Amino acid sequence: MNTPSPDALVIDEVRKSYGSLQALKGVSFSIRRGEFFGLLGPNGAGKSTLISIIAGLTRASSGRVAVLGHDTVADFRTARRQLGVVPQELVFDPFFNVVDMLRIQAGYYGCGEEVWPWIDEMLERLDLKAKRGASMRALSGGMKRRVLIAQALVHKPPVVILDEPTAGVDVELRRTLWSFMRDLHSQGTTVVLTTHYLEEAQEMCSRIAILDKGEVKALEPTAQLLARHPFRFLRLKLANGGLLPESLRGLVASEAEGVVELKLDVKANPIGGVFDALRNAGLAIEDVHTREPDLEDIFIELTRGDASLEPTR
Amino acid sequence: MSPDQRGFSTLLKKEIMRFWAVLAQTVTAPVITALLYLLVFAQALQGRSVNGYDGLSYTEFLVPGLVMMTVIQNAFANTSSSLIQSKVMGNIVFTLMAPLGPLDWFGAYVIAALVRSVLVALAMLAVTWFFVPLPVREPGALLAVFTLSAATLAALGLIAGILAQKFDHIAAFTNFFITPLSFLSGVFYSVHSLPPFWFTASHFNPFFYMIDGFRYGFFGQADVPIFQSLLWIAGAFVAVSAVALWMLVTGYKMRR
Numbered sequence: 001m002n003t004p005s006p007d008a009l010v011i012d013e014v015r016k017s018y019g020s021l022q023a024l025k026g027v028s029f030s031i032r033r034g035e036f037f038g039l040l041g042p043n044g045a046g047k048s049t050l051i052s053i054i055a056g057l058t059r060a061s062s063g064r065v066a067v068l069g070h071d072t073v074a075d076f077r078t079a080r081r082q083l084g085v086v087p088q089e090l091v092f093d094p095f096f097n098v099v100d101m102l103r104i105q106a107g108y109y110g111c112g113e114e115v116w117p118w119i120d121e122m123l124e125r126l127d128l129k130a131k132r133g134a135s136m137r138a139l140s141g142g143m144k145r146r147v148l149i150a151q152a153l154v155h156k157p158p159v160v161i162l163d164e165p166t167a168g169v170d171v172e173l174r175r176t177l178w179s180f181m182r183d184l185h186s187q188g189t190t191v192v193l194t195t196h197y198l199e200e201a202q203e204m205c206s207r208i209a210i211l212d213k214g215e216v217k218a219l220e221p222t223a224q225l226l227a228r229h230p231f232r233f234l235r236l237k238l239a240n241g242g243l244l245p246e247s248l249r250g251l252v253a254s255e256a257e258g259v260v261e262l263k264l265d266v267k268a269n270p271i272g273g274v275f276d277a278l279r280n281a282g283l284a285i286e287d288v289h290t291r292e293p294d295l296e297d298i299f300i301e302l303t304r305g306d307a308s309l310e311p312t313r
Numbered sequence: 314m315s316p317d318q319r320g321f322s323t324l325l326k327k328e329i330m331r332f333w334a335v336l337a338q339t340v341t342a343p344v345i346t347a348l349l350y351l352l353v354f355a356q357a358l359q360g361r362s363v364n365g366y367d368g369l370s371y372t373e374f375l376v377p378g379l380v381m382m383t384v385i386q387n388a389f390a391n392t393s394s395s396l397i398q399s400k401v402m403g404n405i406v407f408t409l410m411a412p413l414g415p416l417d418w419f420g421a422y423v424i425a426a427l428v429r430s431v432l433v434a435l436a437m438l439a440v441t442w443f444f445v446p447l448p449v450r451e452p453g454a455l456l457a458v459f460t461l462s463a464a465t466l467a468a469l470g471l472i473a474g475i476l477a478q479k480f481d482h483i484a485a486f487t488n489f490f491i492t493p494l495s496f497l498s499g500v501f502y503s504v505h506s507l508p509p510f511w512f513t514a515s516h517f518n519p520f521f522y523m524i525d526g527f528r529y530g531f532f533g534q535a536d537v538p539i540f541q542s543l544l545w546i547a548g549a550f551v552a553v554s555a556v557a558l559w560m561l562v563t564g565y566k567m568r569r
């Protein structure tokens with residue numbers, strides 16, 4: 001491979017069937033070097049299946065994957081050396097202690113004592129120093145998650161994939177992981193993050209793919225994806241339990257305990273028009289709050305299948 | 314050491330550490346079991362001579378068979394239990410994701426099982442030495458039979474570990490296949506003392522050749538010629554290894 005700067009990951013028409021279930025229906029996209037990429041989708045969308053195929057844990061039914069230009073089947077050794085994967089499941093080997101486990105993992109990748117300082121550095125960064133000699137069996141779930149992350153990074157891979165690393169972890173660990181992932185990325189590592197927390201993806205990822213039922217539903221820069229949603233949300237609480245005028249009823253997105261949220265098309269329903277309508281009906285506003293759409297709103301629209309996939313004009 | 318070599322040697326080291334950490338279970342226990350057999354059978358059949366083995370006491374006849382039977386069971390147990398444990402715990406992903414090829418897997422698992430087999434055999438021979446010191450008349454044949462037999466069972470354990478989905482499957486394979494076949498392979502008797510049907514049937518059981526060939530290594534005499542035993546054992550090794558390697562190359566049941 002003499003291509004000067006191949007993509008970090010190229011996923012080409014990847015299909016995977018489990019019996020009659022098509023977990024992936026021909027997925028294609030590329031991730032550039034140095035990107036912080038988000039892979040989102042509801043449960044069962046096929047995210048973990050795709051990651052398993054990239055990692056070599058699962059064979060695709062058809063299609064190909066390359067890591068930095070190296071085919072994950074034909075040239076699996078080179079491809080896997082470039083890749084670090086944090087699996088979704090909290091797996092561990094009860095036979096070993098933390099530091100031995102990490103050194104063994106490094107050994108599989110051909111790394112010896114030269115990476116021991118790096119291992120110690122990771123133990124420090126992930127707050128695992130006190131658990132250095134502890135048996136894997138004796139660690140809490142959060143601690144095991146940290147070791148899994150260190151394990152994926154022992155060989156300093158240029159491409160790192162994290163499959164829901166922040167699912168079910170406490171706030172403190174989530175913060176540690178965020179800053180750790182940011183540092184990795186700022187040092188040039190390509191990071192692919194799978195998460196259920198849309199704010200997290202919105203915050204961290206510069207580009208996002210949305211997968212649903214084994215198909216890519218959207219693939220674009222995060223800002224562009226957000227701009228696609230032509231709505232604003234306006235949350236209102238009317239004074240004295242006033243009722244919305246008939247002309248605004250059709251815009252209600254949700255209503256609870258006297259607070260209504262209106263979904264406004266930026267062009268068709270300017271906010272000024274809403275206020276005019278309220279004033280004309282003689283209603284007083286007790287509280288008001290506007291909200292930009294976030295990924296969750298877009299995600300819901302896309303995975304419901306009722307959204308246009310064309311960018312808004 | 315190249316990175317590829319280091320990957321292989323790390324997997325080998327991990328496999329050895331795995332049984333080393335529980336030596337009491339992996340080496341001491343089989344030695345004690347075998348000693349019990351020796352005490353019971355040698356006591357019960359004391360003074361009997363063995364058909365066709367001139368000047369050999371029953372206890373002398375018994376020890377090599379007991380050692381080989383134990384090696385057969387332990388070589389199989391080492392690879393199969395290691396694999397099924399990793400699969401059930403899920404930590405198999407660490408090695409499946411690593412840049413290790415089919416030959417690395419095969420070599421590391423089989424060699425680790427060989428190391429355990431050597432430990433078990435030496436421990437048994439050392440302990441029984443006090444009761445029955447044995448000659449070693451054919452060291453070359455002894456080494457060849459031992460290595461090929463243990464490697465065959467290790468590879469068979471790999472196959473079982475790949476096919477099994479839970480511990481029960483391995484237990485069933487061990488209880489209904491490995492243990493009875495190794496037991497009924499002339500450990501406790503010369504096949505010459507069997508009725509004709511069983512005499513013939515024994516000659517289609519590879520475990521019989523492993524035990525008979527191993528005995529030849531010590532005494533220079535056995536039920537069948539050594540080249541016949543070696544041919545059978547080598548054939549079994551090639552066949553079983555081919556299946557195991559095919560499974561590892563295709564990712565059969567492992568990379569689904």
Ligand SMILES: Nc1ncnc2c1ncn2[C@@H]1O[C@H](COP(=O)(O)OP(=O)(O)O)[C@@H](O)[C@H]1O
Nearest residue numbers: 018021023041042043044045046047048049050
């Ligand atoms: N080993 C397997 N056998 C059968 N079906 C599977 C297997 N792994 C995943 N699936 C199915 O494939 C689909 C995608 O699963 P997965 O990739 O885990 O989704 P996600 O990670 O996006 O939640 C699901 O319907 C799941 O049940």
Ligand SMILES: [Mg+2]
Nearest residue numbers: 047048049088
């Ligand atoms: Mg998943």
